[in-house]
Amino acid sequence: MDETARSEKRRMRRRLLDARRAMDSGERERAGSVVRDALTDLPWLAMSGTVACYHSVGTEPGTHRLITALWKRGTYVLLPIFLPDGNLDWAAYDGPESLAPAGHGLLEPTGHRYGVGAPATVDAMVCPALAVDRSGGRLGRGAGCYDRALALRGPHCPAIAVVYDDEFVDEVPGEAHDLRVDAVITPGGGLRVFDSGVWPDRNRGD
Ligand SMILES: Nc1nc2c(c(=O)[nH]1)N(C=O)[C@@H](CNc1ccc(C(=O)N[C@@H](CCC(=O)O)C(=O)O)cc1)CN2
Numbered sequence: 001m002d003e004t005a006r007s008e009k010r011r012m013r014r015r016l017l018d019a020r021r022a023m024d025s026g027e028r029e030r031a032g033s034v035v036r037d038a039l040t041d042l043p044w045l046a047m048s049g050t051v052a053c054y055h056s057v058g059t060e061p062g063t064h065r066l067i068t069a070l071w072k073r074g075t076y077v078l079l080p081i082f083l084p085d086g087n088l089d090w091a092a093y094d095g096p097e098s099l100a101p102a103g104h105g106l107l108e109p110t111g112h113r114y115g116v117g118a119p120a121t122v123d124a125m126v127c128p129a130l131a132v133d134r135s136g137g138r139l140g141r142g143a144g145c146y147d148r149a150l151a152l153r154g155p156h157c158p159a160i161a162v163v164y165d166d167e168f169v170d171e172v173p174g175e176a177h178d179l180r181v182d183a184v185i186t187p188g189g190g191l192r193v194f195d196s197g198v199w200p201d202r203n204r205g206d
């Protein structure tokens, strides 16, 4: 059964990455503003000490505006470092000079590394995805590194994926190790919270 899911995932990734390449930069920019506004408007997030986020690259929905906004207001922002074994290490964003080019066109933080277990200490995790379905199922790039990172976060830490409108779909093929996210942000729909029970303030953002 997982064999079928794996090949479906591969097909879906190819299709979604092709569609992303055909997008113009305006769409990415708009996504970046929506992501920033949706998250900086959340009162519980304003009280959060530490947020893990991805530093967007290429055609991904932008997160640079969000990272800058959080950093400027004193939130600790942890960014991933892609390790050779497929795990993620984490270090803090401390302004544009705190980043250096890495593989896959990524910019990664150069400061003190907190270790693979750092997700246990964060209050929210903003993760990349190629698609998210209506029950929070998430399709990533296929390295499994975010599945591993999501498994290491605390029980009250919501995971929030960011995708384009057409990437919020009815169903994403799932395997046993796949972990669901607790909310999704799309440029057209803003923030949608899933019924996972992991959301700090149930009265907001639904
Ligand atoms: N921004 C970001 N950081 C991340 C991830 C991610 O998906 N996005 N990762 C999550 O696992 C890890 C790195 N894995 C990656 C694997 C492949 C590519 C990639 O295919 N990059 C394209 C250019 C980007 C694009 O246009 O979409 C390339 O190499 O051509 C990027 C990151 C950790 N850091």
Ligand SMILES: Nc1ncnc2c1ncn2[C@@H]1O[C@H](COP(=O)(O)OP(=O)(O)OP(=O)(O)O)[C@@H](O)[C@H]1O
Binding pocket: 009, 128, 138, 139, 140, 141, 142, 143, 144, 145, 146, 147, 148, 151, 175, 177, 178
């Ligand atoms: N918790 C885990 N521990 C170890 N390996 C894992 C874990 N989760 C997933 N993997 C491995 O990672 C590989 C890729 O998984 P999958 O196709 O679900 O990636 P993805 O969720 O699309 O990508 P990503 O998580 O990097 O964004 C699988 O072969 C799987 O065995």
